[in-house]
Amino acid sequence: MTTVEPDTRPSGLELRGITKRFGSFTAVDHVDLDVRPGEIHCLLGENGAGKSTLMNVLYGLLEPDDGEIIIDGSPRTFANPREAMAAGIGMVHQHFMLVDVFTVTENLMLGREGGPVLNPGAARKRVQELSSRYGMPVEPDALVEDLPVGVQQRVEILKALANDARFLVFDEPTAVLTPQEIDDLMRVMQSLRDEGKGIVFITHKLREVRAIADRITVMRRGAIVGQAQPHSSEADLAELMVGRAVDLRVGKAPAHPAGTRLAVRDLRVANSAGGIVVDGLSFDVAGGEILCVAGVQGNGQSELADALLGNIAPLSGEILMDGVSLAKASPHATITAGMGFVPEDRETDGFVASFSIAENLILNRSTDAEFATGLALNWGAIRDNAEARKEEFDIRAQSVSDPISSLSGGNKQKVILARELSRPLAVLVASQPTRGVDVGAIEFLHKRIVAERDQGTAVLLVSTELDEVEALADRVLVMYRGTLVGIVPPDTPREVLGLMMAGVPFEEATKVEAATPTKEDFHG
Known part of the structure; x- marks a missing residue:
């Protein structure tokens, strides 16, 4: 230093x-x-x-x-x-x-x-x-x-x-x-x-x-x-x-997309006040690729993620996962069908604060035969699962019986990701997956998301951090005021992405960027 x-x-x-x-x-x-x-x-x-x-x-x-x-x-x-x-x-x-x-x-x-x-x-x-x-x-x-x-x-x-x-x-x-x-x-x-x-x-x-x-x-x-x-x-x-050396690079081999697993067609979503926040959005995500949704916070990304899970009922349009319609499905049905979901606000939507780490790790599988017989929970199996996930995801906790509220932000996020990735997935929707997480935990979370992609899962990642988008994306979908501005390669210049995030179409943004004199700044 x-x-x-x-x-x-x-x-x-x-x-x-x-x-x-x-x-x-x-x-x-x-x-x-x-x-x-x-x-x-x-x-x-x-x-x-x-x-x-x-x-x-x-x-x-x-x-x-x-x-x-x-x-x-x-x-x-x-x-x-x-x-x-x-x-x-x-x-x-x-x-x-x-x-x-x-x-x-x-x-x-x-x-x-x-x-x-x-x-x-x-x-x-x-x-x-x-x-x-x-x-x-x-x-x-x-x-x-x-x-x-x-x-x-x-x-x-x-x-x-x-x-x-x-x-x-x-x-x-x-x-x-x-x-x-x-x-x-x-x-x-x-x-x-x-x-x-x-x-x-x-x-x-x-x-x-x-x-x-x-x-x-x-x-x-x-x-x-x-x-x-x-x-x-x-x-x-x-x-x-x-407090330790961190690898800031994301080790990621080229993607090998293999057929559409998530298809969104002409999706329209309103917020609680009735305003249209997703307006005619269409895109596909293939198995084995990460599609990153980029945009300034508040341009419909949050509502898009909630609509995919079933938290918000779309006004119109279609959501298909492996060809099955989810446009009217409940969150439980969507999760059962094979969608993993990392929410934007983990404190509100990601876990039950008073529950133990072990309990939070099976929130989406509490009725599985592995963990329950009728109404009776199999606590031995629940603890064994938690110990295995604790080691696999490097969850820093004294005991899996501790309340999840006792963990740091990064370890809470590891619990959520461990829960979602502990079962076979068709699609993983991760919204702001590293928000409020330290650099060391970001390193780990990024590796796990890439590993999930490499297993053939379609990953839709919503992030307002351009560094994260550039590091993880196989393609970048840019949203502005609920609409699709364009879908571009991950090596698109940051200046062009920035213009698109302000609503400028890709072709026009490219011309503006090309006409701008070269300058030494922190985006260069």
């Missing part, structure tokens, strides 16, 4: 010994961190490492159990975000804190009642000034609900800048952006840094860190475990994050 040369520049913002506990769980453990004006300080770590909790303490959303915040040499305490904003701290949240039915200007005024921008005319002018100054075009009178996600994020940033923030925290800001929008965001952050702002950039994405960081601090399990230079390799950064 490359060592970091000491920097003698004064820190404008210091966190000293910050500790935050939730009951017996220590989320942040005596953390020291400093942020200097005119730098981008990347706080890198896996989901659950304590990054966002630390910044929520800084922003007044959480009260620390120990430690202090120092600004310009003076200790400060913040009882709420308003006090933090008054001290010059702004935060761009991962989940936008905007009111959809308000205009951009009205959102800028929120929380500033009694301040100098309460006047709508002054607030509107402020939006225009900041928008022009930082190269973030936004229409002041536009309703937030009508804006694309990337523009909504600009509004979040403008809100922070309107308070004359000297220090800005960006909490996982790229999670819902296309590659082009990520490039735009990076340029904005660099512009803010060059103006003298101190920026904390929270992320778990190694590519982004290496592209923009001036300094990198790595957190693991609530503590600082090291610092690194921006030119450190992804492998070195991953090792710091996980």
